Amino acid sequence: MPLDDTRPLVRTPRPQAGEGFMGYLLRVSEANGCPDPYWLLRALGCSAYALATSGTLKPLADALSLEEVSLEALRHAPASDGPGSRQVRFGSGTVHRSAIIADRSRYCPICLAEEGFFQSVWQLKPVTACPKHGVQLLERCAGCGRSVSWRREELFRCPCGHDLRQSTSQPASPESMALSRVLMGKLGNPLHEVADPALLAEAFTALELADLVDHTLFIGAYVSGRGRGAGRQTMSRLMGDAGIDVFQRVAVILADWPKAFFALLDDFRRHGGEGATHIGLEMEFRSFYAALYSRQFRESGKLGLVRGAFETYLRNHWRGGFLGAKNRRLADDLHDRQRYVPLAKAARLIDMHSGALEREIRAGLIEALILRMGSRTLIMIDREKLEAYRLNRDQMVGLFDARRVLGLSKSPFLDLVRAGIAKAVRGPTLDGYAYWTFRKTDLQQLLDTILSGVPESKPGPDHIEYRKAVRIATYRGLGIVDFVKAILGRNLRVAGADPRAVGMERCYFDPDEFLAFASGERPFANWTASVEEAAAQLGLKSQVTYHLVRSNLIRSVSVSEGGKISLRVPLDAIREFETSYIPAAELAVRYGTSSRHLAAVLQQHGIVPVTGPTVDSGRQYFFSRSRLAMRDASEILEGIRSRIDTA
Structure with missing residues (x-):
């Protein structure tokens, strides 16, 4: 029954300050x-x-x-x-x-x-x-x-x-x-001296009440939802210890912001990526990402601290994918500041073909993240490591440019490489890489050492210039390796450096000193073999061996024989070839298959032969022993054996 409207309540206590x-x-x-x-x-x-x-x-x-x-x-x-x-x-x-x-x-x-x-x-x-x-x-x-x-x-x-x-x-x-x-x-309540507000990140203490509450509610909705989100309805029903536990965890995140928030995002990714066959923001962060960038929050400008920290995480910590250029939800410059970039974009940034960059990654020359999602593979590269690789790569040259630095043709230059005088970074005999790679500074240092202390001037009419000196040395059975070793060992003095020439062609010599050096030739029969004799020692056909010599895989020298210049193979070059390369035919016998099938399988996995029918029209496939000794190559070869045994 309603109370009498004309009669007030018997007791009318007054509201207290701060009372609900x-x-x-x-x-x-x-x-x-x-x-x-x-x-x-x-x-x-x-x-x-x-x-x-x-x-x-x-x-x-x-x-x-x-x-x-x-x-x-x-x-x-x-x-x-x-x-x-x-x-x-x-x-x-x-x-x-x-x-x-x-x-x-x-x-x-x-x-x-x-x-x-x-x-x-x-x-x-x-x-x-x-x-x-x-x-x-x-x-x-x-x-x-x-x-x-x-x-x-x-x-x-x-x-x-x-x-x-x-x-x-x-x-x-x-x-x-x-x-x-x-x-x-x-809320206007007096602050008590027991709690320390400094435990809360300053960015949050500066927020207005509505913004601070919105931040705590939003984070609370995801603090235990593993990225799926509890939603406002579920949050409104949390009671007792459950609700207190959620907001205590939120308080810990706000106190250690943004580090603790990044740990929460890592937790989203761990649970969001389980069994995933796709990659990207929505897969890894689920409804957290969709809700954070919903129209409700974007248009109102709410949750600015969460969005800012999330984009910092994407830029500096996220390694699960890349940000598409069409994504207009995120900050405009985030796409260009993301720490990890996909392979194709990384290749464009350093003006390199993506396939070549992937080969560098597989060879371990640049560190990358390789994410396998079912049948798909995503390769991500850290921007800093990519830039370090680019700077290092700018100092690298291939065989053609390396020869130009020293002013040598291909064959004598490779002789210096095999002798360890011209140092290569990568190459067929080093790591199985199909192309020789050199560091500019190493080549320039070698040239500077050769010309150290040599006066710069034009040669006189009696001086022996470099090209003539090479012809004389070759005729007397001396190769480029002997020539350069003598200069470096100070057994042969360079009289001067011609400023008009390039590389070693700058060198010219005193005629008496050079002829005295060249007269110390060795009888070629004691230290060389003919190409046919080298083929017999290697167990190869002569045509195969001639191709290996022409390809500079077997080092050769030109010597004077009966007034004629003939092509000879140094005995140490034969031993060097045997320790550096192995024919596919020998591997095929070892693993119970054909050489053509073995070469095809290895090439499918990026292990390229140094010579062969599909490489340089050679008669046989040969592989670098050092490349085959790597773990991935060994696993591939054992896989061939196991498939043959199973069949």
């Missing part, structure tokens, strides 16, 4: 002997929904002899009159209505005993601790274990009879106390 609307109603209800605050509202002719966000409070204000506006200040009314508004007033600020606990009591038992009322700030979900007493807020009765509903008769007593002031609460973490204290301060 429902706590105040319960206190009024108890003072006037009503069963619960809902009964009181109905008796006064107020809608039950008035306690939430809408409806008139005039009957209640009149019964309490208060101005309606003073009650409106306690109630969480809509912040605007527009349709669909979800922001409500809370203290001196506004928050999203899902951030408020409206249907049950939350409390600090010590504050309840000391102050005698329920504080409004306790109803804000991210506030999980009492900074004054350093304890967690409670939502359940210690007597019956049930949530403490507002639908009860006594302010301090649960319907089960337990006195809420006698409950015991657990100590709160420093982080959750710091977050609660900052939120209380933004």
Whole structure:
């Protein structure tokens, strides 16, 4: 039965500073002997929904002899009159209505005993601790274990009879106390000296109340959802220890921002990538990414700190994919600042073919991340390592340019390489790489050593210039290796350096000194073999051996024999070839297959022969022994054997 409109309530306690609307109603209800605050509202002719966000409070204000506006200040009314508004007033600020606990009591038992009322700030979900007493807020009765509903008769007593002031609460973490204290301060509550707000990242303490609450709610929705997200509805239903645990974890993240946030994103990726057959932001970060960049948040500018930290993570830490140029959700410059770039883009950045760059990666010359997603493979390269590779590569030259530095033709230059005088970085006899690669500085250092202390001037008419010196030395059975070793060993003096020439062609010699050097020739029969004799020692056909000589895989020299210049193979060059290369035919016998099939399988896996029918029209396939000794090549060869055995 409604109360008499003309007769005010018998007892009309005044609201306390910081008191919550429902706590105040319960206190009024108890003072006037009503069963619960809902009964009181109905008796006064107020809608039950008035306690939430809408409806008139005039009957209640009149019964309490208060101005309606003073009650409106306690109630969480809509912040605007527009349709669909979800922001409500809370203290001196506004928050999203899902951030408020409206249907049950939350409390600090010590504050309840000391102050005698329920504080409004306790109803804000991210506030999980009492900074004054350093304890967690409670939502359940210690007597019956049930949530403490507002639908009860006594302010301090649960319907089960337990006195809420006698409950015991657990100590709160420093982080959750710091977050609660900052939120209380933004609501106009006095700050307590127990909690340290410095535990919270400064970027968050500077936010307005609504923004700070939005950040905590959003992170809380994903803090245990493994990237799928709990959503506002699930978050609104979290009760007791579950809700407190979520926001304590959020407080820890805000205290160690952005490091702890990056760890949370790593957790998303670990769970999002399990069994995945696709890559990208939506696969790895799931609904977190979609929600963060939804129109709701992008157009309003909310969650700016989360978006900024997320894009920093993508730029500096994410290794799970690349950002497409058409992605307009992210910052405009993020695509060009991402730490890891895909193979094709990396190749464009250093003006290199993607296939060649991939071969460099497979050979271990540049570190990369290789992500296998089912039948697909994504190769990602760190920008810093790519730039270091580019700078190093700019100092590299191939065989053609290396010869130009020393001013030598192909055959004598490769003789210097095999003798270890001209040092190669990569090549067929070093690591099985099909192309010789040299460092410019190494070649220039060799040339500088040869010309060290040599005066620069034009040669005189009696001097022996470089090309003539080579012809004389070759005729007398001396190769380029003997020639250069004599210069480096100071057994042959370079008389001067011609400024008009390039490389070693700058060298010219005193005729008496050079002829004295050249007269010390060795009988070629003691240290060389004919090509046919070399073929017999190697167990190869003469035509195959001639091709190997022409390809400079077998080192040769030109010697004077009976007044004619003939092609000879040094005996040490034969031993050098045997230790550096192996014919595919020999491997085929060892692994029970044909040489053509073995070569095809190895080439499919990027292991290219140094010569053969498909390489340089050679008669037989030969492979570098050092390349085949690598782990991947050994596994491929064993795989051939196992397939043959199974068949």
